[in-house]
Amino acid sequence: MSTSSNNQHDVEDHHLSSSRGRNAVNYLPDYLTDARSVTKFHPSTAPDGALQLSVAENQMLEDLLIPALTHFSSSGTETESISSAADGLFRADQIYYQSTHGRSGLRNAMSSYIQRLCKIPSSMSLDNEKLVLGAGCNAVLENLCFCLAEPGDGVLLPTPYYAAFEFDLVARAGLKIIPVNSMNFHDEFGESTSPIQSSVYYPNRKSLDAAYQISKDSGAEPKILLLSHPNNPLGICYPPDVVKECIDWARDRKVHLISDEIYAGSVYKNTKLDGKDTFQSALTLAADYQPSSTGLGKGLNLGPYIHFVYSLSKDFALSGLRVGAAYSENEAIQIPMQKLNDLCQISSQTQLTVERMLLSPPNDNLESTNMLWTDFFMPQNQNRIRLRCERLQNCLDDSGISYLESDSGLFVWMDMRTFLPPREKESEIETQNSMDKRERQLYLELLHQYGLLFTPGRSMRNELPGFFRCVFTAASDVEFDLALKRIKAFVTDKTNT
Amino acid sequence: MSTSSNNQHDVEDHHLSSSRGRNAVNYLPDYLTDARSVTKFHPSTAPDGALQLSVAENQMLEDLLIPALTHFSSSGTETESISSAADGLFRADQIYYQSTHGRSGLRNAMSSYIQRLCKIPSSMSLDNEKLVLGAGCNAVLENLCFCLAEPGDGVLLPTPYYAAFEFDLVARAGLKIIPVNSMNFHDEFGESTSPIQSSVYYPNRKSLDAAYQISKDSGAEPKILLLSHPNNPLGICYPPDVVKECIDWARDRKVHLISDEIYAGSVYKNTKLDGKDTFQSALTLAADYQPSSTGLGKGLNLGPYIHFVYSLSKDFALSGLRVGAAYSENEAIQIPMQKLNDLCQISSQTQLTVERMLLSPPNDNLESTNMLWTDFFMPQNQNRIRLRCERLQNCLDDSGISYLESDSGLFVWMDMRTFLPPREKESEIETQNSMDKRERQLYLELLHQYGLLFTPGRSMRNELPGFFRCVFTAASDVEFDLALKRIKAFVTDKTNT
Numbered sequence: 003m004s005t006s007s008n009n010q011h012d013v014e015d016h017h018l019s020s021s022r023g024r025n026a027v028n029y030l031p032d033y034l035t036d037a038r039s040v041t042k043f044h045p046s047t048a049p050d051g052a053l054q055l056s057v058a059e060n061q062m063l064e065d066l067l068i069p070a071l072t073h074f075s076s077s078g079t080e081t082e083s084i085s086s087a088a089d090g091l092f093r094a095d096q097i098y099y100q101s102t103h104g105r106s107g108l109r110n111a112m113s114s115y116i117q118r119l120c121k122i123p124s125s126m127s128l129d130n131e132k133l134v135l136g137a138g139c140n141a142v143l144e145n146l147c148f149c150l151a152e153p154g155d156g157v158l159l160p161t162p163y164y165a166a167f168e169f170d171l172v173a174r175a176g177l178k179i180i181p182v183n184s185m186n187f188h189d190e191f192g193e194s195t196s197p198i199q200s201s202v203y204y205p206n207r208k209s210l211d212a213a214y215q216i217s218k219d220s221g222a223e224p225k226i227l228l229l230s231h232p233n234n235p236l237g238i239c240y241p242p243d244v245v246k247e248c249i250d251w252a253r254d255r256k257v258h259l260i261s262d263e264i265y266a267g268s269v270y271k272n273t274k275l276d277g278k279d280t281f282q283s284a285l286t287l288a289a290d291y292q293p294s295s296t297g298l299g300k301g302l303n304l305g306p307y308i309h310f311v312y313s314l315s316k317d318f319a320l321s322g323l324r325v326g327a328a329y330s331e332n333e334a335i336q337i338p339m340q341k342l343n344d345l346c347q348i349s350s351q352t353q354l355t356v357e358r359m360l361l362s363p364p365n366d367n368l369e370s371t372n373m374l375w376t377d378f379f380m381p382q383n384q385n386r387i388r389l390r391c392e393r394l395q396n397c398l399d400d401s402g403i404s405y406l407e408s409d410s411g412l413f414v415w416m417d418m419r420t421f422l423p424p425r426e427k428e429s430e431i432e433t434q435n436s437m438d439k440r441e442r443q444l445y446l447e448l449l450h451q452y453g454l455l456f457t458p459g460r461s462m463r464n465e466l467p468g469f470f471r472c473v474f475t476a477a478s479d480v481e482f483d484l485a486l487k488r489i490k491a492f493v494t495d496k497t498n499t
Numbered sequence: 500m501s502t503s504s505n506n507q508h509d510v511e512d513h514h515l516s517s518s519r520g521r522n523a524v525n526y527l528p529d530y531l532t533d534a535r536s537v538t539k540f541h542p543s544t545a546p547d548g549a550l551q552l553s554v555a556e557n558q559m560l561e562d563l564l565i566p567a568l569t570h571f572s573s574s575g576t577e578t579e580s581i582s583s584a585a586d587g588l589f590r591a592d593q594i595y596y597q598s599t600h601g602r603s604g605l606r607n608a609m610s611s612y613i614q615r616l617c618k619i620p621s622s623m624s625l626d627n628e629k630l631v632l633g634a635g636c637n638a639v640l641e642n643l644c645f646c647l648a649e650p651g652d653g654v655l656l657p658t659p660y661y662a663a664f665e666f667d668l669v670a671r672a673g674l675k676i677i678p679v680n681s682m683n684f685h686d687e688f689g690e691s692t693s694p695i696q697s698s699v700y701y702p703n704r705k706s707l708d709a710a711y712q713i714s715k716d717s718g719a720e721p722k723i724l725l726l727s728h729p730n731n732p733l734g735i736c737y738p739p740d741v742v743k744e745c746i747d748w749a750r751d752r753k754v755h756l757i758s759d760e761i762y763a764g765s766v767y768k769n770t771k772l773d774g775k776d777t778f779q780s781a782l783t784l785a786a787d788y789q790p791s792s793t794g795l796g797k798g799l800n801l802g803p804y805i806h807f808v809y810s811l812s813k814d815f816a817l818s819g820l821r822v823g824a825a826y827s828e829n830e831a832i833q834i835p836m837q838k839l840n841d842l843c844q845i846s847s848q849t850q851l852t853v854e855r856m857l858l859s860p861p862n863d864n865l866e867s868t869n870m871l872w873t874d875f876f877m878p879q880n881q882n883r884i885r886l887r888c889e890r891l892q893n894c895l896d897d898s899g900i901s902y903l904e905s906d907s908g909l910f911v912w913m914d915m916r917t918f919l920p921p922r923e924k925e926s927e928i929e930t931q932n933s934m935d936k937r938e939r940q941l942y943l944e945l946l947h948q949y950g951l952l953f954t955p956g957r958s959m960r961n962e963l964p965g966f967f968r969c970v971f972t973a974a975s976d977v978e979f980d981l982a983l984k985r986i987k988a989f990v991t992d993k994t995n996t
Contacts, residue, residue, distance in 0.1 A: 017753045018803050019831035023646030026835050057596070064591050071589040075848065076573045092568040094561050099554070099818045137634050137821075141842050148671065149520030173839065174645065174671070256514045306515050321596045322847035324634075334516035338523050342670065345638050345843060350819035351572065352846035 026173035031165040033445065033461040040449060045480055052453040053477060053485050058234065058412050060268070060319040060475040062386045066379055067319060074358040096350040103340040104135030108353045111360040112327055115376060116312060119266050120283035122302065126291060129300035134328045134339050135353070138321075139264050139313035140170045141346035142328035146309055148175045148342065149335040150258045151225040156180045156217035158227045158257070160205045162415075162462035162469070164234045171228075178222040183465050184209035197404040198417045203236055204244045205229075210251050226258045227251075232265040232281060235462050235471040236415045237408030239269060239281040249288045253307050258332075259284065260309045267317030267380055270388035271409035280409050285310055285329070306332035314356065316412065317383070323352050387412065387475060390482065394474045397486040401493040412475040416456070418444065419468030421496055441467035452492045454485065523670035528662040530942065530958040537946060542977055549950040550974060550982050555731065555909050557765070557816040557972040559883045563876055564816060571855040593847040600837040601632030605850045608857040609824055612873060613809060616763050617780035619799065623788060626797035631825045631836050632850070635818075636761050636810035637667045638843035639825035643806055645672045645839065646832040647755045648722040653677045653714035655724045655754070657702045659912075659959035659966070661731045668725075675719040680962050681706035694901040695914045700733055701741045702726075707748050723755045724748075729762040729778060732959050732968040733912045734905030736766060736778040746785045750804050755829075756781065757806045764814030764877055767885035768906040777906050782807055782826070803829035811853065813909065814880070820849050884909065884972060887979065891971045894983040898990040909972040913953070915941065916965030918993055938964035949989045951982065 034056070043051035103109070112135060113128040122128070136142040147157065153176030159167060160182040171177045187209040188202050210227065217224035229248060232239045240248075245261070252259035261284030269281040289302035309330040315321035325348055328339065364378040394414055398405050404417035422440045425432055438460050445458040448470075459469030477485055531553070540548035600606070609632060610625040619625070633639040644654065650673030656664060657679040668674045684706040685699050707724065714721035726745060729736045737745075742758070749756035758781030766778040787800035806827040812818035822845055825836065861875040891911055895902050901914035919937045922929055935957050942955040945967075956966030974982060 018829060019835070020645065020647055020649050020652075022649060023832055023835035023839070026646075027838055030838060059595055061595070064594065067594060068589055068591060075589055092565055092572055094565060096819050097561065097564060097816055098556055098558070137844055137846075138842070144842055149517055149523075152517050152519060155517075169838070170842070174842065319594055322593050324844045324846050332515060335520055338516070338520035341527060341666070342520070342523055345635070345641055345667070345671065347634055347821045349634075349821050349846040349849035351852060352848050355848060 022174075026169070029169040029172045031168075031461050033458050036446060037449060037455050040455075043453065043481060043484070050453060052449060052455050053481050053488070054455055055472050055474070055477065055485060056455045056457045057476055058316065058473050059321065060316065060383070060387070060412055061478070062390070062475055063319045063383060066382060070375060070379070071355065071359065074362060075355045092351070093354070096354060100347065100350050100353070101340075102344040102347060104133070104343075104348065105350065105353045105357070106130065108135060108357040108360075109133050111357045115360045116285075116310075116327070116329070118376075119312075120263070120285045121279065122283075122286055122289065123291070126289060126302050127300060128302065128329060129331065132301065132329060132331050132336060134330075134343050135348055136326050136328070136343045137324040137346040137348050139262070139311055139315060139326040140166070141324070142313075142326040142343070143260070143262065143311050144170055144175050145339055145342050145346065146260065146311065146328045146330065146335070147171055147177060147226060149338045150309075150332075151175075151177055152223070154178060154222055155225040156220075156222035158182050158210065158213045158217065158224060159463075160184060160203065160209075160229065160233075162203075162235055162459055162464035164230060165457075165462050167228065177226070178217070178220070180213050180217040180220070180222065180224065181463050182209050182213040182227075185465050187212065198406055198415075200236065200238045200406055203233075203238075204240060206244070206247055207251050210248070210255075214255065214257070224255075224257055226260060228260045228262060229284065230262045230264075231284060232263070232269060232410035234265065234411055235413055235457065235459075236406055237411040237413050238406060239410050242278075242282040242287055245282065245284050245287050249284065249308060253305065256307065258307050258309060259288075260311060261285070262311050264311070264313050264316050265411045266312065268384065268387060268412060269410040270384040270391065272384075283310075284308060301331050304331045306334065317380070318359075323356065324348060325352065325356055390474045393482070393486065394472065397489055401490055402497075403489070403493065413457075413471045413473045415459075416470045416472055417468065418470055419466065421492075422468045437467040444468065445470070448492065452488045454488050454492070519671075523666070526666040526669045528665075528958050530955050533943060534946060534952050537952075540950065540978060540981070547950060549946060549952050550978050550985070551952055552969050552971070552974065552982060553952045553954045554973055555813065555970050556818065557813065557880070557884070557909055558975070559887070559972055560816045560880060563879060567872060567876070568852065568856065571859060572852045589848070590851070593851060597844065597847050597850070598837075599841040599844060601630070601840075601845065602847065602850045602854070603627065605632060605845075605854040605857075606630050608854045612857045613782075613807075613824070613826070615873075616809075617760070617782045618776065619780075619783055619786065620788070623786060623799050624797060625799065625826060626828065629798065629826060629828050629833060631827075631840050632845055633823050633825070633840050634821040634843040634845055636759070636808055636812060636823040637663070638821070639810075639823040639840070640757070640759065640808050641667055641672050642836055642839050642843065643757060643808065643825045643827065643832070644668055644674055644723060646835045647806075647829075648672075648674055649720070651675060651719055652722040653717075653719035655679050655707065655710045655714065655721060656960075657681060657700065657706075657726065657730075659700075659732055659956055659961035661727060662954075662959050664725065674723070675714070675717070677710050677714040677717070677719065677721065678960050679706050679710040679724075682962050684709065695903060697733065697735045697903055700730075700735075701737060703741070703744055704748050707745070707752075711752065711754070721752075721754055723757060725757045725759060726781070727759045727761075728781065729760070729766060729907035731762065731908055732910055732954065732956075733903055734908040734910050735903060736907050739775075739779040739784055742779065742781055743784050746781060746805060750802065753804065755804050755806060756785075757808060758782070759808050761808070761810050761813050762908045763809065765881065765884060765909060766907040767881040767888065769881070780807075781805060798828050801828045803831065814877070815856075820853065821845060822849065822853055887971045890979070890983065891969065894986055898987055899994075900986070900990065910954075910968045910970045912956075913967045913969055914965065915967055916963065918989075919965045934964040941965065942967075945989065949985045951985050951989065 041048050041051040043053050109130040113130050155177055157171055157177045158180050182205050184205050185202050214224045272280055274280055288304050288308040311328045313326040362375045364375050406415040408414050421444055423443050441458055441460045448454045456470035456472050538545050538548040540550050606627040610627050654668055654674045655677050679702050681702050682699050711721045768777055771777055785801050785805040808825045810823040859872045861872045903912040905911050918941055920940050938955055938957045945951045953967035953969050
């Protein structure tokens with residue numbers, strides 16, 4: 003195309019749509035483009051089709067969720083805050099405009115739930131006015147970041163990271179993502195280390211300082227540090243001292259730390275060898291217990307720099323309901339966040355259903371036990387995740403594939419570097435381009451030759467090529483069995499050639 | 500405060516929150532601030548309290564809506580597209596991620612509904628892939644504008660206009676609102692005209708050209724013309740030739756016309772004296788019926804410059820459910836809008852409930868009549884609105900208050916200029932400031948002395964002071980009776996002094 007017709011095209015584009023709209027699409031992960039053209043597995047019509055082991059959904063819970071949600075959608079409970087719901091599932095007060103940051107009933111229920119989830123001492127409690135409920139974790143996270151940072155400001159993100167953060171934070175909020183690469187800031191790690199250890203991925207003051215400086219040098223004011231904890235894609239909880247180091251660093255630097263704890267209820271190895279909880283929320287690690295003579299006020303004394311996001315999409319497998327929550331005690335953003343949330347509110351109907359879900363006993367006959375349905379559901383879910391995970395890890399052990407010893411989330415981080423095609427020039431330092439190319443070759447081989455669709459690590463900005471995330475909860479039993487067979491077949495073929 | 504402490508404050512603000520977050524709040528209408536401190540009416544505890552005649556809600560439909568929505572929320576219908584819902588209200592496919600622009604079932608149902616609502620000939624049909632369903636009209640409107648215009652671009656808005664457009668379009672999308680003042684572009688209108696005629700508010704080529712030039716001169720590229728049709732706050736449908744003139748102008752100028760038809764189902768005087776429909780949608784006026792030898796394709800041949808938004812918040816009084824729809828045949832924004840809508844999706848539960856609402860017969864025994872529940876509901880709603888409106892207009896007639904003869908919406912536009920306090924200097928041209936001040940005095944008098952909370956016209960950027968919007972559907976019968984009495988008392992007092 004000639005320059006003049008290019009210009010013509012640009013002029014026409016300029017009229018028809020905005021550049022920011024067109025660009026937004028570019029922030030979406032592109033590795034799935036290859037997968038779209040591939041036939042998907044179907045037990046009868048496409049038994050050789052590709053298995054979806056890439057989308058982080060938990061599809062093992064329908065037997066628990068569907069009867070329960072049918073119940074919560076259609077009848078009230080006797081709990082005080084929703085007693086008026088007992089006589090019908092659709093109520094007059096659901097019809098009209100709601101508080102833009104969520105119905106007070108659901109904010110109360112969600113606060114109590116987060117309190118238990120994050121094991122916040124009963125002497126403290128979340129301040130419900132500082133909780134914002136919106137249409138998904140992405141929606142409230144975008145809102146939070148919009149209120150904390152200007153367009154062009156930097157968000158520090160430890161690598162590898164959930165690829166969709168790029169869309170959520172850049173497309174509309176206009177932030178600049180600054181990867182925090184921690185590998186080179188851990189003395190014990192060399193590129194050839196195997197099996198790989200979680201600790202090489204832990205952010206620390208050195209790696210955060212380096213990213214901070216990179217952000218500054220690129221002209222982006224570093225404003226936010228976003229932690230995924232438990233971590234997606236690594237499938238691990240950061241140890242408390244790592245989170246605490248990040249909190250202290252953020253406060254020192256006047257950088258906002260957002261702890262995305264969307265997998266907090268999917269921790270399936272709950273205690274470490276030392277008997278301590280595997281998962282400790284940034285909320286408990288950042289809280290400051292300061293009883294005053296006038297008694298303890300509401301809130302956790304987090305100060306203005308610590309923020310928390312959560313949703314029901316992972317731990318309750320309810321991504322379709324779009325229920326996200328952001329919690330911040332930063333007074334300066336409270337009203338802006340509440341008001342901006344008007345643009346991503348949750349349906350009142352779903353707010354009431356979820357309120358019932360979070361407050362109800364396991365069934366109507368057990369009200370006296372003081373147990374909640376969530377207390378019944380969560381351990382069962384965690385147990386199912388653990389069993390699947392163990393089967394995957396046994397298969398990887400048998401096959402000689404290294405992986406990160408995981409404790410949370412719906413995935414295992416696999417080190418498949420040994421199966422990468424060789425570098426073109428072994429002697430030189432490898433370029434980003436060469437790393438992408440080699441990993442993509444392995445990704446396509448796994449997809450096309452073995453029907454295994456994993457998330458390639460480079461799409462999650464992993465430093466080194468050859469790592470893949472395997473989601474083990476989105477497959478049916480039949481699909482999962484087949485996935486294990488195919489992984490073994492892949493390794494067998496590779497070992498024999 | 501000294502300059503240095505101001506600076507100190509700014510530096511601290513800069514760390515704690517973003518200026519765009521803090522500024523967002525400034526785009527909210529501020530007249531309600533005065534109202535918040537006033538005691539609200541309560542039949543027993545505050546019989547002298549202020550009556551809310553300002554928020555555009557329809558609270559006269561609970562007897563129709565609650566049983567129907569309870570039914571639609573809890574049981575399926577036998578229609579083909581949702582047949583699998585018959586066995587339970589919560590389904591496995593609701594749990595997981597949905598199409599970001601809405602479930603195909605609801606998009607089909609909404610398309611059919613819009614087709615009937617807008618009286619689109621059956622030879623044409625909306626293209627469901629070009630319909631985007633999001634969490635409210637504000638959410639999809641923001642998304643649409645984001646995809647059409649760059650930050651700082653101009654949106655032309657005929658005055659007076661729905662005040663919340665400023666928040667929806669400026670706070671995050673960063674557009675600049677350019678008022679289209681049409682009064683001076685109608686030869687027949689002088690400031691003293693009374694009773695006031697709808698026609699003085701109609702945008703036309705002259706007023707649009709003038710606003711276009713003002714936008715250009717201010718450095719804002721004029722990109723969008725946003726029509727509210729039926730119009731809020733005027734309570735009228737624009738005549739077809741006015742809408743057509745806007746469509747032609749927009750296409751000529753390569754400006755995007757968005758027709759916000761959120762009140763399209765609340766037209767309560769359905770035919771004009773000439774027998775033609777009062778309301779004609781921009782969709783039908785912009786559609787181009789071009790049968791080809793290969794048969795008619797999907798869509799209305801709107802071209803890239805005509806767009807439509809709608810929601811269930813007004814015509815179905817379901818603002819709490821947050822169900823908005825945007826329709827555009829502009830290919831350049833289709834994928835960006837679908838993807839960005841990920842940040843404001845509707846709960847799958849509510850999508851299914853609304854799908855049932857739009858597809859179901861009036862009750863389970865009448866399936867053979869081919870009539871839908873919406874066909875039963877809408878005329879009843881329109882009838883109730885009309886009866887209330889007539890009572891208000893009779894009261895205004897009796898009191899000698901001029902108003903715009905309305906045919907749609909939930910409000911009447913009242914001309915109360917005669918009750919404004921006098922100008923300080925009659926001989927000079929009045930300043931904006933003086934107009935604001937005089938109207939505010941009357942607004943506060945109505946609120947404090949008579950317990951009447953109307954929306955002041957200047958908050959809706961009306962050119963002249965002294966106009967008020969009275970919402971007549973948000974009050975209970977008791978409250979409405981009392982409002983009429985108070986209006987009469989106000990006029991009596993004014994006439995006697």
